[in-house]
Amino acid sequence: MKESKAVETSYNQIVSDALRSLLYEVSVHPKPGLVDPISPGPHPDMTVFTFIDSSVSLRNYFAACVKEGQVFTGSDLKALFKNIRPIGVEAEKVMFQATHGVNTHKGAVFSLGILTTAEAYRLSSESDESLMNIVREMLHGLTDNDFKNVHRKTRDELTAGEREYLDYGVKGIRGEAEAGFPVVMTYALPILERSTAPINESLLDVLMSIVGHSIDTNLIKRAGSVDIIDWVKAQATQYFKLGGSATPQGMRFLEELNQIFLAKNLSLGGSADLLILTIFMGLRKNII
Ligand SMILES: CC(C)(COP(=O)(O)OP(=O)(O)OC[C@H]1O[C@@H](n2cnc3c(N)ncnc32)[C@H](O)[C@@H]1O)[C@@H](O)C(=O)NCCC(=O)NCCS
Numbered sequence: 336m337k338e339s340k341a342v343e344t345s346y347n348q349i350v351s352d353a354l355r356s357l358l359y360e361v362s363v364h365p366k367p368g369l370v371d372p373i374s375p376g377p378h379p380d381m382t383v384f385t386f387i388d389s390s391v392s393l394r395n396y397f398a399a400c401v402k403e404g405q406v407f408t409g410s411d412l413k414a415l416f417k418n419i420r421p422i423g424v425e426a427e428k429v430m431f432q433a434t435h436g437v438n439t440h441k442g443a444v445f446s447l448g449i450l451t452t453a454e455a456y457r458l459s460s461e462s463d464e465s466l467m468n469i470v471r472e473m474l475h476g477l478t479d480n481d482f483k484n485v486h487r488k489t490r491d492e493l494t495a496g497e498r499e500y501l502d503y504g505v506k507g508i509r510g511e512a513e514a515g516f517p518v519v520m521t522y523a524l525p526i527l528e529r530s531t532a533p534i535n536e537s538l539l540d541v542l543m544s545i546v547g548h549s550i551d552t553n554l555i556k557r558a559g560s561v562d563i564i565d566w567v568k569a570q571a572t573q574y575f576k577l578g579g580s581a582t583p584q585g586m587r588f589l590e591e592l593n594q595i596f597l598a599k600n601l602s603l604g605g606s607a608d609l610l611i612l613t614i615f616m617g618l619r620k621n622i623i
């Protein structure tokens with residue numbers, strides 16, 4: 336294969352891995368509080384097919400992010416993030432068109448857009464920087480910038496994440512991204528690397544590890560209080576105490592937790608988005 340063809344293929348592979356991570360995430364089951372092929376959970380407005388439509392609609396977006404990362408030659412990576420933010424805002428609109436207004440991947444458009452851009456940049460610049468550090472350089476100052484005027488907005492104008500920042504100081508998706516996705520890079524990915532279980536069971540353990548180590552603003556929004564975080568971390572601890580996906584007790588616990596999330600209308604959307612990123616990293620490292 337000619338050099339240019341090989342190079343093009345390697346960049347196209349980043350796009351394919353991004354789409355695969357979206358489709359793998361929604362396929363994992365039984366995920367508490369989330370849509371999977373068996374049940375929409377506490378999301379009556381979505382099915383697994385909504386997520387398939389959403390994923391396919393985002394191909395051009397991820398290809399645009401990869402292109403931006405591939406051609407970027409500046410020294411200040413904050414400019415690279417600035418280049419892709421408007422592309423992401425447009426991609427959200429494309430996503431909402433594909434889903435008829437349902438929010439399937441708003442968090443993933445942001446987080447996975449950043450990661451695909453960073454991965455393309457790492458490849459093209461032949462940087463020996465870790466992906467985590469490239470992301471941190473791209474997003475330096477993000478939370479200060481995004482939250483600097485939230486106190487001027489009315490309660491109705493605030494998004495869930497902005498409201499929780501004001502109420503609890505929780506930085507949510509922005510704080511996680513600005514730090515280089517530490518929950519993914521330091522907790523979830525090592526769990527995936529060590530797992531010898533079949534892929535669905537491995538990813539259930541990864542999801543529950545993420546739940547035990549992150550502050551999910553989507554969950555707080557659904558519960559109406561930050562107190563839900565301590566409760567959900569205790570559930571993750573109990574799941575692993577029972578052996579996780581490797582034991583019938585662990586799986587029974589997960590099924591019961593699924594019913595509790597349904598009854599209480601709780602969603603783990605942020606944890607699902609971090610699972611998407613972990614799957615993407617697993618695909619990039621040929622772990623899965
Ligand atoms: C940063 C964005 C996504 C935040 O939007 P918003 O305030 O509505 O989000 P909010 O904080 O309520 O959370 C959005 C979603 O993040 C996910 N999430 C919640 N908690 C977490 C967490 N701890 N870690 C990761 N994701 C999380 C959930 O799925 C949630 O639904 C938005 O402002 C934005 O910039 N969108 C444009 C897309 C974009 O910038 N793309 C360019 C690529 S960089």
Ligand SMILES: Nc1ncnc2c1ncn2[C@@H]1O[C@H](COP(=O)(O)OP(=O)(O)OP(=O)(O)O)[C@@H](O)[C@H]1O
Pocket residue numbers: 360361368369370371378437438439440441442443553557602603604605607608
């Ligand atoms: N498999 C999944 N099932 C459900 N939500 C998911 C899944 N994967 C990621 N998510 C994310 O979780 C969030 C879904 O939760 P929710 O429906 O509460 O969000 P929302 O649409 O912002 O809120 P609302 O429905 O109240 O307007 C979305 O941001 C979506 O991006």
